[in-house]
Amino acid sequence: xxxxxxxxxxxxxxxxxxxxxxxxxxxxxxxxxxxxxxxxxxxxxxxxxxxxxxxxxxxxxxxxxxxxxxxxxxxxxxxxxxxxxxxxxxxxxxxxxxxxxxxxxxxxxxxxxxxxxxxxxxxxxxxxxxxxxxxxxxxxxxxxxxxxxxxxxxxxxxxxxxxxxxxxxxxxxxxxxxxxxxxxxxxxxxxxxxxxxxxxxxxxxxxxxxxxxxxxxxxxxxxxxxxxxxxxxx
Numbered sequence: 351x352x353x354x355x356x357x358x359x360x361x362x363x364x365x366x367x368x369x370x371x372x373x374x375x376x377x378x379x380x381x382x383x384x385x386x387x388x389x390x391x392x393x394x395x396x397x398x399x400x401x402x403x404x405x406x407x408x409x410x411x412x413x414x415x416x417x418x419x420x421x422x423x424x425x426x427x428x429x430x431x432x433x434x435x436x437x438x439x440x441x442x443x444x445x446x447x448x449x450x451x452x453x454x455x456x457x458x459x460x461x462x463x464x465x466x467x468x469x470x471x472x473x474x475x476x477x478x479x480x481x482x483x484x485x486x487x488x489x490x491x492x493x494x495x496x497x498x499x500x501x502x503x504x505x506x507x508x509x510x511x512x513x514x515x516x517x518x519x520x521x522x523x524x525x526x527x528x529x530x531x532x533x534x535x536x537x538x539x540x541x542x543x544x545x546x547x548x549x550x551x552x553x554x555x556x557x558x559x560x561x562x563x564x565x566x567x568x569x570x571x572x573x574x575x576x577x578x579x580x581x582x583x584x
Contacts, residue, residue: 535551
């Protein structure tokens with residue numbers, strides 16, 4: 351009995367160490383790019399997922415006081431519970447900045463890290479290793495491919511003027527369009543306790559380098575009290 355327990359404990363320790371390494375590797379990529387959920391978060395997510403699955407896979411180690419022929423724990427239910435709980439953690443890294451939603455890729459990386467931890471917890475080392483490698487490819491190599499692809503560049507543009515002295519909409523549209531952007535929609539608002547009038551719009555262009563030219567043109571307008579160009583991203 352002691353030998354069996356020792357073997358189980360060695361296998362459990364191996365599961366946990368591999369899970370910690372896999373989660374840490376994915377988290378390093380997120381930390382490198384300045385994401386809110388990085389090295390420690392991903393390492394803990396993968397480790398905790400593995401730990402909970404080990405609890406069910408090696409139930410004979412801690413459930414020996416009862417007859418396992420009449421009582422059993424379903425590992426799939428534990429996996430479902432883990433993935434449901436991870437959804438709340440992933441929602442915490444999704445942030446809204448103006449009209450832009452950021453953090454979706456980090457939330458997805460947390461979710462797949464939990465899945466990798468589950469596979470390591472049940473001893474599926476090969477698919478867990480392949481999944482870890484593929485996750486890193488998606489987060490790093492695919493980022494490079496995405497930047498090289500001819501993808502339309504989208505951004506949220508906010509331009510502020512002193513109220514009752516705002517540039518006419520037609521003139522602002524002309525400036526934006528001359529710099530190579532297309533305006534997808536236009537919103538209006540009054541801010542600063544009624545002292546500021548703002549145009550808010552979504553703009554897009556096949557050339558993201560046009561952003562610098564647009565910012566220089568807006569900065570040169572004496573009537574502009576402030577502007578913000580916020581690229582859409584993950």
